[in-house]
Amino acid sequence: MSPSLTRIKQEFVQGLSQISRFWGFPKGMGAIFAVLYLSPTPLSLDEIVRETELTKGAISTEIRALARMGLVHRSSKLGDRKDYYEAETDFYAAIRSLLKERQNSEFDRAVRSVKETLETMQANWVEDEEWQFVYERVKALQDFFDAIDSLSRAVIRLERLGITNVQKILGVLK
Amino acid sequence: MSPSLTRIKQEFVQGLSQISRFWGFPKGMGAIFAVLYLSPTPLSLDEIVRETELTKGAISTEIRALARMGLVHRSSKLGDRKDYYEAETDFYAAIRSLLKERQNSEFDRAVRSVKETLETMQANWVEDEEWQFVYERVKALQDFFDAIDSLSRAVIRLERLGITNVQKILGVLK
C-alpha cells in the first residue's frame, strides 16, 4: 500500500518546519513556505489557513516576512481581490535576496557597532599594553567581518548564483 | 576625556551579544565569547561569572556549547583544578568547526527527512500529475541541499580556510 500524497506532503512540511526552526525562524514560517512550494498553483491566504492550521493573522505577518526575504511572491488575479502567493523556486536567487535583506537588518547594526568600537579606539589612542591587545583583537574581528561582507556583496552582484558558480567555487577550493 | 577600556569592552560585549542573538544563540553566549576574546589570558568559570554577571550554571552549560562549536578552548594549569577557557581567534577555523558540528545536528536530521521523502516517492511511484509535480519540487530542493553540502564539505576538507581562499572565491565570482 503506497503512502498517500497528503501523507508525503505532511512529512515534507514537517521537515521544512524543523529546518526553519533551526535557522531561528518560527516553524510556522517553514510550514507556510513548504505548503506553497508543493502547490502547483498560487494559494490565497485562506487556502494556506486550511493547509497549515494556522490563523490568518499569523500567516499574514509571517508571509510578509517571507516576501521581504524573497522566498515567496505575491500576485493577484484580475477580478479577484484575494492575494495569491507562490514560492520562489530558485534557491540561489533566494539566497541572494536574503543577503540583500540582511544588509538593513539588526545584524548589520551590530556589526557596525564593532566598527564603531574600533574607530573610537583609534580616535582616543592610549599607550597601554592591554589597550593595544584589545585593539588588535577587535581589529581582527573587524577584518573577518569585512571579508564576509565582500563575499556576500560578490554573491549579490552576480546575475545568478546558480549551480555553475557553486561548481566554480568547488573547483577553486579543491 | 578618552573613554575607559572597561567602557569599550562593555560596548564590544554588547555588540557580540546582539550578533549572537541574531544567529539564534542566547545572547549570554555572545557575551561569554566576547569576554574571553578580549582577555589576554585564559579565564576560569568564576572569572567569567564576574565579568558577565551570569551564574556559574548558565556559563557552565553555554561554554560547553561554545567548546563543541570550536569557538572556545578549554585548558587547565598544573596544580590548579580550575578549568580555563580561551577564545578561538582564527575565525576561519571556527567556521570549519561549526560546519563539522552541524553534521550531527538537528539540521541534518531535517535535511535527511527531505531525502527520505524523496526516496519514499521513488519507491512507491504513482502515475499522477500532481504526484509528479511534487516529486520534481522535492527533488529540486534535495539537489540544492546537496550542493550546499558539497560546499560545506569542501570547506571542512581545507587545511585552513583563511583569507587567501576567500580571495580565491572572490576572484572566481567576479
Place this chain on the structure above:
DNA sequence: TACTACGTTTAGTAATTACTAAACACTCAT
C-alpha cells in the same frame, strides 16, 4: 574519613517569542 574547591545538574522562574481570536480597515459590488 571528612572538608574544600571546584564543575554540573536540576527544578523552578523570568523573559521572550509564536500564535490565536477578535476587532478593525479597506475595497468593491449592490
Place this chain on the structure above:
DNA sequence: ATGAGTGTTTAGTAATTACTAAACGTAGTA
C-alpha cells in the same frame, strides 16, 4: 450608504527558551 469579502493590527495567551539559585557530585587534601 450598506454589506460582504478581503488583509491587517492588536491584545492577550500559550509555548518556548534563557537564566537563577541551590543541591549535587567529584577529586584532591588534610
